Every structure is written in C-alpha cells, then in structure tokens.
Amino acid sequence: MIRLEHLVKKFGPRTAVDDISFDVEKGTVLGFLGPNGAGKTTTIRMIAGYLQPTEGSITVNGVDVVNHPTAAQKHIGYMPENTPLYDDMTVWSFLTFIAEVRGYTGAARRQRVDEVIEACMLRPVRHQPIDTLSKGYRQRTCFAQALLHNPSILLLDEPTEGLDPNQKKVVRDMISDMAKDKIIMLSTHVLEEVEAICSRVMIISEGRIKADSTPRALRKRSSLYNTLTIEVLAPADKAVAAFQAIQDVKEVVRLSGDEQKQTLRLYPRDHQPLAVSAIDVAHRNKWMVTDLRSDQGRLDDVFRQVTTTDDVIRKSA
Ligand SMILES: Nc1ncnc2c1ncn2[C@@H]1O[C@H](COP(=O)(O)OP(=O)(O)O)[C@@H](O)[C@H]1O
C-alpha cells in the first residue's frame, strides 16, 4: 500500500505540492487528475523516490521512500512523463539491459524479458531499434520497462499522452488487466480515461487535493446529473408550465424550440429520475415525444467546479 503524510514540495518560493495526505490500497486504479501545473508529476516523482520532499513522509508497502529509496523502488514500477529511452538499442536489447540492472541474470532474465514483451504486445517489433518505433510501441516499451521487476505498485505519468484512440485503448486495457493485484496510480488530464479505468479519482489543483471519490460518485455531483432532456411537439408556454408542475421537477429550462416543437431540460429535486412522470405528462396532453435523454452527470462539469472554486469533495460527501 502507499501512504502519504503531509507531503510538501517547494521549488524556491513556489509550493508545487501543498500538504497532501492519502492512503491507497491494493486493487486500486487511482486516477490523479488535474490541470497542467497542478503538482501531479511532482507528487509521483516523490513517491517514486526520485525527488526529495520538502516536508512529510511516504511509505510503500511499509518501506520509507525518503530514507530508503532503493529499497522502496523494488516495489515500484515508474513510467515518467517523457521516458528517456536508449534510441539506438532494439526493444529486446533495451529490456534485457534494464532486466540486468534490476538484477536478473541468465535464463531468468531471458524469461522475464520474454514475459514483458508478451504482456506489452511488443513481439512484432522486438528486434527493431527504439527510434524507429511508432509512438504507441514506444509508449509500451516504456511500460514494459516499468513492469520488468514485477512491482506491486505502478506509477504512470500520463501513460496515454499523445497516443491515437486505438493505441490508447490498448494501453488502457493493459492497465485494467493488471489492476487486480497491484496498486496503479496514473496521472492524466483526460477525463474519459478516468471514467474508463479508474476505481478512485483524485482531483488535484494548485498542489492540493480537491476531490477524492469514485468516478461515479463524482459524476453525481454534476449539476446535470439526472436532468432530463425532452423534445416534445407542444407549444412552449404550455409545455414549460406542465413539466414544471411535476412534483420532482425543480426547474425547467427551454434549450431551443419553435412554435411546434420544444427542447426542454428538466432539473430534478433531490436527483429524482424524471422520465416516467415526464412521459406521463406528455401523454395526458397528447404531445408527441420525439426525443428523451437522461444525463448521467459529467466529470468535466465537476472538474471545472472544483478546480475553479474552494469546494472540496471527499468520499463520504
Ligand atoms: N524542477 C522544478 N523546478 C521548479 N519548479 C518546478 C519544477 N518541477 C515542477 N515545478 C513547478 O511545480 C508546479 C507543479 O508542476 P508539475 O508537478 O509538473 O505539475 P503537473 O504534472 O500537474 O502538470 C508547476 O508550477 C511547475 O512549474
């Protein structure tokens, strides 16, 4: 497990990480989400043992990272933001070299390199020099490097940055497949990534934790959660009045429309679902419903809310 206690990092007068504390348990895929400059990379580098905190402590599986970085790094696989790769080496020779650095020799080394080549789907390019690889294969070579010593903790700094949608999917699937018996912590500013693979999400802004929750619970904080958008053949004023009269409707907003057709957004009271009662109202008025959508809430909405205000969202909230 990872434990951070009152972690602070200052660069001169600038505070990049401002008193962060949290625990992460096995089986968690933690998405570290935040705008550029929020302090994601700085935090990850400190956990990885490559940067000294100004204050605070970090332990991984009980090992103190600050005082015993080498011992801690045996538990950690780290994929930096811009991985330095040895461009003129082939994938196979690079990974063999890393395996050697990690203490593997002989048959065990060959076997381990084969395993990560398999796991990261690098077989077709294993004898290719790294500088001739596509971005997707390059990224997976970095990933393989981080996996070599089979660490129980993986720290991935923007693992899908710069990949096309297909390549992103491959990397995300690999991360999900590995999640069960590891801790995976990844930074991203891509909201859909968090939705796709993370079981826990932390929003960080200006070096502080602004939200710590599940993607689903966080989406429910969106002002659009369980709003109903209905397109109905009806006159505007009558439709607005009729839907407004539904008990669970807090507010009706007319999004667009003309004399015959209206698109309305119905905001619920207390997150109550509105579809059934809205259809019933339309039916009783003999208005045809041409479209109906219930909104699941949007992370970008919540992201904006917590990174631009003083709100803090905790799991219990
Ligand atoms: N080596 C450094 N020297 C000075 N300032 C730094 C250094 N590394 C990061 N910073 C500053 O710390 C803040 C957080 O940066 P970073 O952790 O890279 O953010 P993120 O990864 O969330 O984009 C930024 O303001 C950045 O300019």
Ligand SMILES: [Mg+2]
């Ligand atoms: Mg970064």
